Amino acid sequence: MDPYAGFEPSVGEIAAVRTFRIGRGGTLCPLFSDEAWEDGANEARCRNVPPGAVALHPAPDPGCTCGFYAYGSEAAVEYRHERHVLAVVSFWGRVIAGTRGLRAQHGRVEALWLSETVPPELAARVARRYPSVALYRDRAAMLAEHPPTPLDCYEPMPAARRPWSGRWWSAAALSLAVASTLPADWLGGVAVAQWTDGVAFFLLMIAAVALGWRRPDDPAVPRRRLFLFAVALWTVAPFGGTLGVLFLRLPLLEVAVLTVVQWARVVRAARRFPADVD
Numbered sequence: 001m002d003p004y005a006g007f008e009p010s011v012g013e014i015a016a017v018r019t020f021r022i023g024r025g026g027t028l029c030p031l032f033s034d035e036a037w038e039d040g041a042n043e044a045r046c047r048n049v050p051p052g053a054v055a056l057h058p059a060p061d062p063g064c065t066c067g068f069y070a071y072g073s074e075a076a077v078e079y080r081h082e083r084h085v086l087a088v089v090s091f092w093g094r095v096i097a098g099t100r101g102l103r104a105q106h107g108r109v110e111a112l113w114l115s116e117t118v119p120p121e122l123a124a125r126v127a128r129r130y131p132s133v134a135l136y137r138d139r140a141a142m143l144a145e146h147p148p149t150p151l152d153c154y155e156p157m158p159a160a161r162r163p164w165s166g167r168w169w170s171a172a173a174l175s176l177a178v179a180s181t182l183p184a185d186w187l188g189g190v191a192v193a194q195w196t197d198g199v200a201f202f203l204l205m206i207a208a209v210a211l212g213w214r215r216p217d218d219p220a221v222p223r224r225r226l227f228l229f230a231v232a233l234w235t236v237a238p239f240g241g242t243l244g245v246l247f248l249r250l251p252l253l254e255v256a257v258l259t260v261v262q263w264a265r266v267v268r269a270a271r272r273f274p275a276d277v278d
């Protein structure tokens, strides 16, 4: 089953969580769209159509990516915005659910939690714009009073995040990459450097394979595994001589720079209140 497809729940409204950006006027906007949600009922429309054409199907459609997205639990939310803005939304109409969350046709924001980072004037503007939404400054209180609907198709998400273990893995892998980039003389000659690179490669490959062993349901596993494979390729590149460095290290460096830039932009956008959307 897919994260957001495969299961069509029966009748009734389903509560799920999601995050929003807050626009200057106190509007709630999806992270990747400037179309503000209304107070009360909202209807999703398929946007996967050429400009000017009419949507081919009502949203959501199993074969498309359209519909309002939401998560089964707060642990499942993928975006850093949820550290500042989290909403409980009721969904109805066409609903397609998966292992992580759902896509739906109709949605109404029931409750909204804003972190201390959101300026009080902005929170007041949100309250004026969405009079029917229950506003919270206490996240746990909101989730206790507006619990998300449990669906059978959701897979359990790891409740407690362990950011340090992730950083430890990354730091260890990065030091191996740095060691592999140092001039061979510094390590005591070409033979020693090659031996170190070989050992680093095998350690990284073993770590990448063993990564999800204890927590196979951790959503961070595929991303970290990809990172370990990338560093392993980096350490093994010198064995290919100049060509190896050119065709392995250069593209890896490019991907690394793009990833860091993208990550920095997302972090910056998540902390900006109000968001620059309307």
Ligand SMILES: [Zn+2]
Residues within 6 Å of the ligand: 046, 047, 048, 057, 059, 060, 061, 064, 065, 066, 067
């Ligand atoms: Zn569609």
